[in-house]
Amino acid sequence: MIRDEIIALTTQALAAAQAAGDLPQFAAPEVTTEHPARPEHGDFSANLPLRIQGLARMKAIAVAEALQKHVPAHPAVDRVVVAPPGFLNYYLAPGWAAAQADVIVAEGDRFASLTLGAGKRAQIEYVSANPTGPIHVGNGRGAAIGSTLANVMKTAGYDVEQEYYVNDAGTQVAIFGRTLYARYEQLFGREVEIPENGYPGEYMIEVAKLVQQRDGDKYLRPVGEEADPGFGRIGLDMMVEGIRADLAHMGVEYDRWYSERSLMDEGGPYHDVMALLRQQGQVVEREGATWFTSTDLGESKDNVLIRTDGQPTYYATDIAYHYDKFIKRGFDRVIDIWGADHQGHVSRVKAAVTAVGGNAEALDVLLYQLVTLRRGDVVVPLSKRAGEIVTLRDVVDEVGRDATRFFFLLTGANQTMDFDLELAKKQSDENPVYYVQYAHARIAGVLKRAADEGYTSDGADVALLTHEAEQTLLRKLLLLPEVVEKVVLELAPHHLTHYAQELAGAFHVFYTQCRVIQAEEPALTKARLRLLQATTVVLARTLGLMGISAPDSM
RNA sequence: GCGCCGGUAGCUCAGUGGAUAGAGCAUUAGUCUUCGGAACUAAGGGUCGGGGGUUCGAAUCCCUCCCGGCGUACCA
Numbered sequence: 001m002i003r004d005e006i007i008a009l010t011t012q013a014l015a016a017a018q019a020a021g022d023l024p025q026f027a028a029p030e031v032t033t034e035h036p037a038r039p040e041h042g043d044f045s046a047n048l049p050l051r052i053q054g055l056a057r058m059k060a061i062a063v064a065e066a067l068q069k070h071v072p073a074h075p076a077v078d079r080v081v082v083a084p085p086g087f088l089n090y091y092l093a094p095g096w097a098a099a100q101a102d103v104i105v106a107e108g109d110r111f112a113s114l115t116l117g118a119g120k121r122a123q124i125e126y127v128s129a130n131p132t133g134p135i136h137v138g139n140g141r142g143a144a145i146g147s148t149l150a151n152v153m154k155t156a157g158y159d160v161e162q163e164y165y166v167n168d169a170g171t172q173v174a175i176f177g178r179t180l181y182a183r184y185e186q187l188f189g190r191e192v193e194i195p196e197n198g199y200p201g202e203y204m205i206e207v208a209k210l211v212q213q214r215d216g217d218k219y220l221r222p223v224g225e226e227a228d229p230g231f232g233r234i235g236l237d238m239m240v241e242g243i244r245a246d247l248a249h250m251g252v253e254y255d256r257w258y259s260e261r262s263l264m265d266e267g268g269p270y271h272d273v274m275a276l277l278r279q280q281g282q283v284v285e286r287e288g289a290t291w292f293t294s295t296d297l298g299e300s301k302d303n304v305l306i307r308t309d310g311q312p313t314y315y316a317t318d319i320a321y322h323y324d325k326f327i328k329r330g331f332d333r334v335i336d337i338w339g340a341d342h343q344g345h346v347s348r349v350k351a352a353v354t355a356v357g358g359n360a361e362a363l364d365v366l367l368y369q370l371v372t373l374r375r376g377d378v379v380v381p382l383s384k385r386a387g388e389i390v391t392l393r394d395v396v397d398e399v400g401r402d403a404t405r406f407f408f409l410l411t412g413a414n415q416t417m418d419f420d421l422e423l424a425k426k427q428s429d430e431n432p433v434y435y436v437q438y439a440h441a442r443i444a445g446v447l448k449r450a451a452d453e454g455y456t457s458d459g460a461d462v463a464l465l466t467h468e469a470e471q472t473l474l475r476k477l478l479l480l481p482e483v484v485e486k487v488v489l490e491l492a493p494h495h496l497t498h499y500a501q502e503l504a505g506a507f508h509v510f511y512t513q514c515r516v517i518q519a520e521e522p523a524l525t526k527a528r529l530r531l532l533q534a535t536t537v538v539l540a541r542t543l544g545l546m547g548i549s550a551p552d553s554m
Numbered sequence: 555g556c557g558c559c560g561g562u563a564g565c566u567c568a569g570u571g572g573a574u575a576g577a578g579c580a581u582u583a584g585u586c587u588u589c590g591g592a593a594c595u596a597a598g599g600g601u602c603g604g605g606g607g608u609u610c611g612a613a614u615c616c617c618u619c620c621c622g623g624c625g626u627a628c629c630a
Contacts, residue, residue: 036573047572050610060610085610087573130630172630289628300557300626307628314630343558344625369559370624410578411567414559416623418566429592432578438592446589453589498568501577512585512594554592 001114001481002076006044006090007031009071014048016070023066026055033090042081042089043475049086060086097474098465098527101534104477108537112480116488117158123325124150126337127247128165131239132176133389134203135246137419138339138371140392144408144547145368146337147252148493151545156488158333161255164243165321168236169261170314175199177232181219183208184227188220201389207235246393250401251547263320269328270312270320273356274305277319282355292319297351315345319352326358335491337366366491368413374420390421399428402548406433409497409546432501437551439504440539443532444552446516450529455517457533460526469510470531476506477538484545493546500542507535 010031017023029051033044049064056063064082071080071088078093104111126146129139150162167173179198183205186192194200211219211234219231240257247254263270277283277292283305284291290306292315305316325334338345346367350360373380373390380390396404410432411417450456465474483499486492516528540550 034572037576038573041573045572050572053610083573085573132630167630170630287628291628304628309628311628313628318630340559340624342625342630345630346558367559372623415567416560430579434592435578438590442590442593444590449589494568498577505577508593509595511589515589517589553590 001485002092002478003033003044003482005074005076006033006046009074009077009090010046010048010067010088012072013067013070016072017066020070022069023056023058023063026052028052028055036087036089039472041083041087043092044090046088046090047086049088053086064088092475094466094471095463097471097478098462100474100478101462101465101531102460104534104537105530109541111537112155112484112541114156114481114484114488116156116485117153120158120332121161121330122153122158122333122335123161123163123329123331124153124335124337125163125165125325127252128167129243130167130172131236131243132172132199133201133239134391134393135243136389137373137392137395140250140395140404141368141371141408141417142337142339143247143250143252143392144405145366145413145493148405148409148496148546149335149337149366149487149491151547152484152487152493152496155484155545158488161331162253163256163258164247164254165258165260166240167260167314168233168240169264169317170311173232173236176236177227177229179204180208180211180235181227181231184211184219184231187212188217190223203389207238210238211235246391246396249393250396250404258321260317260321263317263324264312268320269324270317273320273323274316276323276356277305280355292316292352292355294348294351294355297355299348299351303348315348315352318345318349319356322349322353322358322363323356326353326362327356331362333362333364335364335366337368340367340369343367364491366413369416371417371419374418374422376420376422380421395419395421395424399424399431402437403428403431403433405546405548406431406436406497409494412492412494432497433548434554436500436504436539436543437549437554439507440536440543440550441552441554442511443507443536443539447529447532447536448552450517450525453517455525455529457526457529460530461523462527462530464524464527465531467510467514469506469513470528473506473510473531473535476503477534479503480538480542483542496542496546500539500546503535503539503542507539 010033014023014028014031018025028048031046031048033046036042036045049060049067053060053063061082061084064086067088068080068082076092076096078091081089081091083089124146127135127139127142129135147162150160154160175195175197176199178195182192182194182198187208219228221227244257262268274283282293282296284293288308289304291302292305293302295302303315304313306312322334325331346365349365350363353360353363399407465471479499483495487495514528516525516532518525543550
């Protein structure tokens with residue numbers, strides 16, 4: 001990408017200036033550039049002179065002047081200017097910028113693809129909500145972040161696998177089974193109460209009805225007896241299928257659904273890991289439970305692996321799961337996307353990864369702050385235990401997939417977020433996603449009209465794209481590769497929504513100021529059609545990375 | 555108490571070492587006999603939570619205090 005070429009030019013200038021004796025010899029820091037806030041300061045700015053003035057024992061301005069003399073010529077660079085207090089400002093050549101329209105159209109879907117990932121295998125695990133209830137709005141945030149990050153990392157050259165960890169074992173699942181059986185019995189007229197710590201939500205009745213519809217009274221036991229141990233799984237499978245469908249409804253598709261229960265299979269990761277930890281002397285029996293001596297690894301306390309009742313804790317199975325990711329499946333990078341309420345779990349899991357022989361450095365846990373659901377001023381609890389649940393599907397149905405995804409991607413993961421159901425519809429009308437999509441539809445309209453009237457961009461001379469609005473738009477197009485890189489390096493997909501708005505804005509300004517189809521200006525018409533083609537490529541690409549549609553009409 | 559995340563325009567949020575701190579919404583005033591007005595232009599609006607420090611330069615880094623959310627289970 002062009003930014004890297006500017007960095008290379010600056011690095012070369014430093015070496016040349018030192019070789020020529022215009023600057024003293026010293027080991028310089030890595031060169032970085034930025035985009036100046038004000039266009040009059042150029043397209044790229046290097047602050048190297050300010051940073052090395054001490055090393056050079058010269059004033060920053062003098063360093064900048066020495067560097068400027070040695071910047072090699074480059075077709076993309078029109079001029080390099082020294083600006084106080086010591087910046088080196090690069091201005092792109094308008095002709096080169098215009099020529100990028102041809103390049104972008106030629107690259108099409110491959111534009112902004114990077115080699116950053118170098119084909120490394122990366123696993124992204126996200127949502128992984130308990131299948132004891134339908135997926136709610138808060139989970140939607142994780143879904144939007146995870147699937148977008150997966151798309152962007154693929155574009156950046158990673159071999160990405162997306163996974164949902166299905167918590168189909170453990171205490172909560174047992175309670176789910178008992179609740180379901182109570183509901184099931186109720187359908188047959190029995191007067192039973194749902195368990196004290198059960199799931200009071202209405203959806204449990206629906207699941208029970210589905211079981212009844214499919215298999216009748218097949219699972220009914222004599223009054224007073226408990227359900228068959230496998231009964232809960234029938235409902236659980238239905239819940240998982242519902243979750244899969246709800247996420248697909250939001251445009252989220254996984255490569256694999258990984259069963260927690262399968263970890264416990266004979267010869268499975270759980271047994272391997274427990275044996276390994278015991279062998280390494282990191283397990284002790286105490287107070288009737290089995291503990292992982294994680295304090296030895298720098299943790300603030302030890303953690304229980306096997307409870308007094310003989311059941312493994314969530315932590316124990318999670319160790320086995322990460323052992324499977326790192327050791328069994330050998331991913332080069334593992335990214336877990338969790339809600340902020342799991343924050344205390346992060347260092348524990350990293351410690352465990354190290355203990356089982358994985359590289360904790362290769363594990364990134366991306367935490368997103370929680371979503372508060374409101375109905376006006378009233379906070380709606382998201383807990384499955386509280387009964388009422390506003391499902392993700394409800395929201396997607398009401399607000400739309402595109403607006404829902406865009407909304408979730410609008411703010412950084414570290415920011416808490418309010419989702420007001422009363423405003424949901426209104427928000428959807430005001431949602432900036434439509435501003436971006438409208439740009440795409442507007443272009444499609446012009447391109448269609450041009451085609452209908454016999455205009456093409458064949459043989460376009462893009463050197464005619466000299467108008468300020470055209471040049472501004474071209475520069476925005478060239479930014480996408482940098483945005484892709486930034487999203488991956490920071491694990492911050494929200495940059496895409498901001499870029500998309502800037503890009504759409506630059507287009508709308510261009511559209512207002514520059515008429516595309518003009519019978520008396522055939523050459524300019526061709527050039528501008530080419531610019532529209534390039535813009536539509538980049539807009540569609542940006543929206544596509546976010547899993548949002550790029551409509552030709554709205 | 556301790557730990558993590560926040561505190562930036564009326565509201566919702568970008569910006570994590572650069573030049574005069576930005577956007578959307580809201581408010582106000584305009585553009586338009588339209589290649590799709592879901593558009594464009596402009597104005598007003600800021601002690602970047604408070605205080606101290608580091609630096610040529612701090613919203614950004616360090617220290618400290620205040621406020622809010624979350625965590626601190628033999629739940630997941």
